Amino acid sequence: MIAPFRALLVAAALLVSPFAATAAPTEITDALGRKVAVELPAKRLVVNFNFEEFTAVAGVAGWQSVVGMSRTAWEGWRPSIFKRYTAVIPNLAAMPDVGLIEDGSFSAEKLIALKPDAFLVADWMFTALGSERERIEAAGIPILVIDYNAQILERHLASTRALGKVTGNDARAEELATFYESQYRDVLARVAKAKVARKPRTYVEVGPDGADTVGVSYATTMWGKILTLLGSENIAVGRLAGASGRMNPEAIIAADPDAIFIAGSSWANKPKAVKTGYEMSEEQTRASLAPYAARAGWADLTAVRAGNVNAIEHGLSRSLFDFVAMQYIGKRLYPEALADVDPAASFKAYHAKYLPVSYGGTWMLPLKP
Template sequence: MAFVALMLAAGCSSQTVNGPSQASDSAQASDPSAVNGSAAIVFTDVAGREVRLDKPPETFIVANYIANFMMVGGAESLDKVVGMTFDGWEDTRYGEYKVFTDAFPRMKSGDIVSIGGYHDDVLNAEKIVSLEPDVLLMNLSQYAENNPQIATFEQAGIAVVVLDYHAQKLENHTKSTEILGLLLGREQVAEEQNEAYIGAIEQVNERIAALPEEQKGKKVYVELGNKGVGEYGNSYSDSMLWGAIVHNVGADNMGAGIDGGYGVLDKEFVIASNPDVIFIGGSIWSDDSGGDQMRMGFAVDEATAQERLAGFASRPEWKDLKAVKNGEVYGVDHGSLRNMIDYAFTQYIAKALYPEAFADIDPAKSMHDYYEKYLPELNDDGTFMIRLR
């Protein structure tokens, strides 16, 4: 699997990210323009667009992936942020919102302006232009939704950079992280994170490849538990989030054929398919009127998560499902996907499906150690992955 690497050409005046080769520290050190910060930065982003900056950027708007931005840049990188997508963050990812704003009070001080919806991809173009950032970071769906405004941003001198951590593609994760390292002057940190990600994914792939074919192909149902027990939530196709992870680890993802990446599977289809394993994605959503949404993630204690997961497993129509009868029902934190530590969920799902092959892997520890190393200011207490007792 290709490692998308930073290339610094000795004696050249530009820094580039666009290919499969890996730069050495000596190459960077031999380029005096890179050392003194005067080098132009040229790279191809995840949308295939060439981006050029005449000098390292000093101010950013982060329309998505603030966790990745700060994991690469460190706590001090927040000082460069003038805008974020705050609207809806607290309502849809309360645990994440709380631990980030507690650790970094500047996020709610008013110094960082909200430039649109956290969850709806609609960005406020007028406000973005008025903030005059050097760089606007966005994801692929935001790029598609706001495409008519891209030319306006660029004419205003704002470099638009598209990243992707949604598709669970190794090449997109690593390329996005390389770009962040380049923009933030933290190439070595980005390289370390990519090496960890690649190593973890390759280890999972190698172990699964060595398994007998009869152990593969378990039927897996994934549901987002934001609607509570009484209504089925979204599942995901093989190209997005949980569905992509399930597919990547050699299982039969029941949501594989969903158009658009995600959608609700019919109750009758779920029951008739009789899944071997069930994963319920959780978070802390504000509209928990029935008190039965799946709770997972930062600031969630395990007793609460187990209680909520038991509610889903107790759906009357599920009593005869193989997954329920065999105790193969799991909870996972939906908010912890889309960043460089989400390889821990690939490890966890692989371990749930092939416990003997991954007996020595501790995904929860992988996650904790990552936060401890790259964002130690954050209180990472919570419940991120559980099996129903």
């Protein structure tokens, strides 16, 4: 009777051990430095933002573990990019939607019903969630904050590594984090060595509504932080009440920027927008940018006279590939220091190595060739 009894014990151990192996949660450090316990490997994830960063780290296969997303932040805001990714990630098309705080559609009930192992959320939405955070965590759903918007190197790196940990792609994430840091530091090292008589004055504006409307500018985050990191005098600093906002048109003219960057994209239902992205030709982008240089009072601006009015993809201001934007802006401010850098080639190479969609279109260029 002893041998059969031992056999039963062994069989029972074999049944229990796979569950025991995944029962102990693993601490993951998110973008805010929070230690979040997640049971790994995570098999059910909900993704709120940074979809392209998730893809770069986890690959197409990683999306098989995604059971929900904030669709508006991708499909709604940039449908042409979403469509391109759906062609290679078929389950995106029918992905359940948990909504978005910004438009009031977010539903904690929908999120909880999906029973995810973790909720990956951008910092700005984590803040906006308020008391909903407690409801989600009380349901046993860990929240991992991912942040590329603040333009803080440490947050970029922590976010990338957190994505790697939660998806089981640590090596890939470490490669990406190391690569990003090297590109970031290379640009800043070149800028530090640039010889200029004074800091170049810069102005950035998001252009979804056309030149007749003054768009949002940035002082301390996203584009604003990038302009400051690159050693320029961002004219929005001290002229906006918060991290971002709309500048007074007269204040822009009085500040007389040396370089102007109008952020465009493939926004839906924005016919007057500055057009950038996969489907745009250089001619289309320049045609959509031209009305900005023709604004009242802009003809005598240093940037306009010098031919330094530029279109640049808004998505390049808060991503794992935003080093490309740093290269482009750096080159427009310090041509000699970045003479051998080709931002478009850098972005094409990044696509070839880390993204499942092919590079194409127009992402950044000056109004005048």
